[in-house]
Amino acid sequence: RRSSRLPLPPGPKPRPIVGNIFDMPTVRPWEKYHEWCKTFDSDIICVQIPMRSIVILGSYQAAVDLLDQKSQIYSDRIRFVVVEMMSWDFNFGSLRYGPRWRAHRQMLRQHLRPPHEYAGIQMKEARAFLRAVLETPRDTRKHLSEDRSHVATIKIAGEGLSKAVIPGAYLVEFFPILRHIPSWVPGTTARKLANEYAPHVRKLRDAPFLEVKAAYNQGKAPASMATDMIEHIRNKFAGTPQESEYEQIAMNVVGATYAASADTTTSASESFLLAMALYPEVQKKAQSELDRIIGSDRLPTPADAENIPLIRAIAMETLRWMPVTPFGVPHATSADDVYKGYHIPKGSSIVPNIWAMLHNADDYPEPDTFRPDRFIGQSGEIDPNVRDPTLIAFGFGRRGCPGKQFAISTLCIYIASVLHVFDIAAGVDDDGKPVRLTPEMDGAMLANPLEVPCGLTPRSEAAARLIRDA
Numbered sequence: 001r002r003s004s005r006l007p008l009p010p011g012p013k014p015r016p017i018v019g020n021i022f023d024m025p026t027v028r029p030w031e032k033y034h035e036w037c038k039t040f041d042s043d044i045i046c047v048q049i050p051m052r053s054i055v056i057l058g059s060y061q062a063a064v065d066l067l068d069q070k071s072q073i074y075s076d077r078i079r080f081v082v083v084e085m086m087s088w089d090f091n092f093g094s095l096r097y098g099p100r101w102r103a104h105r106q107m108l109r110q111h112l113r114p115p116h117e118y119a120g121i122q123m124k125e126a127r128a129f130l131r132a133v134l135e136t137p138r139d140t141r142k143h144l145s146e147d148r149s150h151v152a153t154i155k156i157a158g159e160g161l162s163k164a165v166i167p168g169a170y171l172v173e174f175f176p177i178l179r180h181i182p183s184w185v186p187g188t189t190a191r192k193l194a195n196e197y198a199p200h201v202r203k204l205r206d207a208p209f210l211e212v213k214a215a216y217n218q219g220k221a222p223a224s225m226a227t228d229m230i231e232h233i234r235n236k237f238a239g240t241p242q243e244s245e246y247e248q249i250a251m252n253v254v255g256a257t258y259a260a261s262a263d264t265t266t267s268a269s270e271s272f273l274l275a276m277a278l279y280p281e282v283q284k285k286a287q288s289e290l291d292r293i294i295g296s297d298r299l300p301t302p303a304d305a306e307n308i309p310l311i312r313a314i315a316m317e318t319l320r321w322m323p324v325t326p327f328g329v330p331h332a333t334s335a336d337d338v339y340k341g342y343h344i345p346k347g348s349s350i351v352p353n354i355w356a357m358l359h360n361a362d363d364y365p366e367p368d369t370f371r372p373d374r375f376i377g378q379s380g381e382i383d384p385n386v387r388d389p390t391l392i393a394f395g396f397g398r399r400g401c402p403g404k405q406f407a408i409s410t411l412c413i414y415i416a417s418v419l420h421v422f423d424i425a426a427g428v429d430d431d432g433k434p435v436r437l438t439p440e441m442d443g444a445m446l447a448n449p450l451e452v453p454c455g456l457t458p459r460s461e462a463a464a465r466l467i468r469d470a
């Protein structure tokens with residue numbers, strides 16, 4: 001039986017022409033997606049927007065069945081013309097599934113080293129954060145992201161991206177030929193938007209790589225993923241036509257890695273601080289564990305952080321409790337498919353509701369409570385019987401996050417370092433009023449806590465000395 005004769009998955013009733021465009025939630029969409037799953041008693045939901053179905057996956061099992069098990073047809077991405085007009089398609093995370101995407105992903109796989117090789121840098125950065133917070137705790141949130149020279153560019157370019165992917169907002173998505181109309185023609189919103197953001201996006205794409213390349217040419221660049229790429233391309237392709245082609249790919253990959261890692265890691269680091277301020281008993285327990293294992297005369301190292309199960313459990317619980325990407329990065333289907341008797345059309349957008357999977361009470365009882373103990377078994381080690389949230393939080397299948405291990409080890413050393421020397425409380429704002437913390441999340445594609453605590457005080461004079469001497 002042809003799959004298109006089967007019904008689509010259930011969902012809110014679409015209206016003629018516009019479909020469900022007016023039903024689409026814009027604030028914390030993951031909550032509405034979850035509600036639809038309950039209303040229609042299905043872990044797979046379909047909503048229609050002009051020209052496309054959006055299929056929402058509400059359970060881990062559905063995500064595994066489709067995005068992992070059938071990854072040969074579930075690894076595409078929706079093409080957004082406005083994204084291309086802004087030059088955001090340099091980021092291979094948004095490329096269609098095919099040879100161009102594969103060449104980029106392979107370049108990253110070849111040159112992103114195993115996590116332990118970055119441990120030294122991660123520790124150094126964690127300690128620099130401790131020092132900055134010791135000096136000006138009020139600026140804690142700023143310190144989490146200020147060590148990056150391209151922060152402002154990332155912020156503006158990211159704003160452009162989130163405007164570009166609003167479903168149904170631009171006529172050019174339905175008639176791509178319109179992209180060639182110049183911006184002075186009335187009504188060409190998309191062109192104006194693209195012209196406004198493209199220079200920032202191109203800077204994000206080019207600047208990190210070009211800076212390293214210039215330093216490398218002067219013999220001054222410390223070894224990094226970018227220098228590895230430059231060396232590899234020079235050794236293999238110098239003087240051939242491929243040289244510039246591969247260099248362009250390397251530049252895209254370095255820019256994309258930068259863009260994909262900065263805000264995500266910052267978001268998780270903020271959520272951790274929030275959880276500690278809201279759950280002081282978790283904080284106390286982790287601190288006594290650190291005191292027992294590390295003592296008070298040195299700071300933790302990456303080896304300690306990975307070897308203390310409770311620190312790892314706090315990292316896992318942070319990624320679960322307040323997921324960085326609550327509905328992942330949508331995939332798309334490159335062929336028709338059938339699942340549970342439903343037709344999944346080719347070209348559908350497939351949205352894994354990561355928030356719902358990580359807040360499912362069957363896997364994680366009392367899901368809204370921050371409770372890292374849930375991951376610790378009788379033996380005191382990580383319990384393999386509790387579903388590891390990092391299987392969900394970093395996406396699925398061939399598109400799954402290539403920076404997952406890097407991100408986890410960054411988080412572990414950061415968490416151990418902060419807890420070892422600071423007590424974390426809400427703190428007071430610039431007007432001297434206590435910061436009001438809530439477990440509410442803000443954002444869409446990328447979520448953050450609304451407020452981040454800034455009441456970080458050294459646990460003792462000895463702790464303050466450790467920070468200053470580091």
Ligand code: HEM
Nearest residue numbers: 093260261264265324325329394395396399400401403407
């Ligand atoms: C807490 C930190 C992070 C989280 C929660 C996170 C999460 C994700 C998710 C959910 C996706 C989409 C996966 C899918 O399509 O199913 C993704 C993609 C991606 N991530 Fe991460 N990520 C993090 C950190 C990083 C880091 C540190 C890097 C770089 C080393 C990175 C590089 C990428 C790239 C390049 C993609 C696009 C992959 C593709 O489309 O082929 N991410 N990430």
